Amino acid sequence: MFISFEGVDGSGKSTQINLLKAEIERNGIECVLLEEPGTTLVGLEIRKLLKDYEKVGDLSSVTELLLFAASRSELVDKEIKPVLAEQDKMIIVDRYIDSTLAYQGYGRGFDTDKINYINDIVTQGIKPDLTFLLDCHPFQSIGRINKFRNKDRFETEGLDFYQAIRSGYLEIAKLEPKRIKVINAELPIPDVASIIWDITKSCI
Numbered sequence: 722m723f724i725s726f727e728g729v730d731g732s733g734k735s736t737q738i739n740l741l742k743a744e745i746e747r748n749g750i751e752c753v754l755l756e757e758p759g760t761t762l763v764g765l766e767i768r769k770l771l772k773d774y775e776k777v778g779d780l781s782s783v784t785e786l787l788l789f790a791a792s793r794s795e796l797v798d799k800e801i802k803p804v805l806a807e808q809d810k811m812i813i814v815d816r817y818i819d820s821t822l823a824y825q826g827y828g829r830g831f832d833t834d835k836i837n838y839i840n841d842i843v844t845q846g847i848k849p850d851l852t853f854l855l856d857c858h859p860f861q862s863i864g865r866i867n868k869f870r871n872k873d874r875f876e877t878e879g880l881d882f883y884q885a886i887r888s889g890y891l892e893i894a895k896l897e898p899k900r901i902k903v904i905n906a907e908l909p910i911p912d913v914a915s916i917i918w919d920i921t922k923s924c925i
């Protein structure tokens with residue numbers, strides 16, 4: 722089984738991924754965590770480029786899109802495909818195809834048909850069985866980030882950018898209601914975790 726987590730920065734993806742992994746392992750199933758961009762050697766270098774706003778400065782929206790795509794291609798080829806071939810393991814990935822649609826499509830205004838085309842190439846058609854969209858007002862998520870750490874490239878954007886991404890994510894979820902589950906991420910952490918575990922359990 723292949724699960725992806727989506728949502729704006731600070732919506733609680735890392736928090737919930739770690740809780741879900743622990744719950745899955747308590748039930749005797751091995752679980753592999755992957756991160757986008759990152760995890761592979763090439764992916765980690767790309768992550769540095771994308772995150773280091775101070776050093777790299779503004780990137781053209783096309784460059785940004787293609788860097789994410791290149792990182793995803795490596796992740797699918799080197800990590801996702803081999804793990805999926807081992808039938809008894811679960812994969813959780815922190816961000817995947819829907820992040821590109823939400824951020825580069827709805828956020829940056831890049832044509833979503835073209836993004837879908839690029840996503841199809843780099844994923845070799847591999848889609849998650851289940852996607853948790855952690856939905857939360859940007860006021861809340863930005864507030865959580867400001868409280869705990871320095872901002873990266875996207876986090877220097879304003880509230881409008883995050884509102885466009887949030888509504889973009891909700892549009893995407895409407896198109897694929899079976900795969901994408903919208904979760905109210907404004908609830909307390911244990912409540913969100915329990916909703917996510919109930920849905921996962923019913924799909925294992």
Ligand SMILES: Nc1ncnc2c1ncn2[C@@H]1O[C@H](COP(=O)(O)OP(=O)(O)OP(=O)(O)O)[C@@H](O)[C@H]1O
Nearest residue numbers: 729730731732733734735736865869906908909910
């Ligand atoms: N439901 C929640 N209620 C209140 N605070 C939360 C909730 N979920 C997460 N947090 C807190 O918000 C902060 C950001 O959470 P987290 O790092 O899990 O978000 P994220 O979606 O992984 O962010 P990023 O996209 O930047 O990696 C953390 O300090 C976390 O403890």
Ligand SMILES: [Mg+2]
Nearest residue numbers: 734735736815
């Ligand atoms: Mg995170």
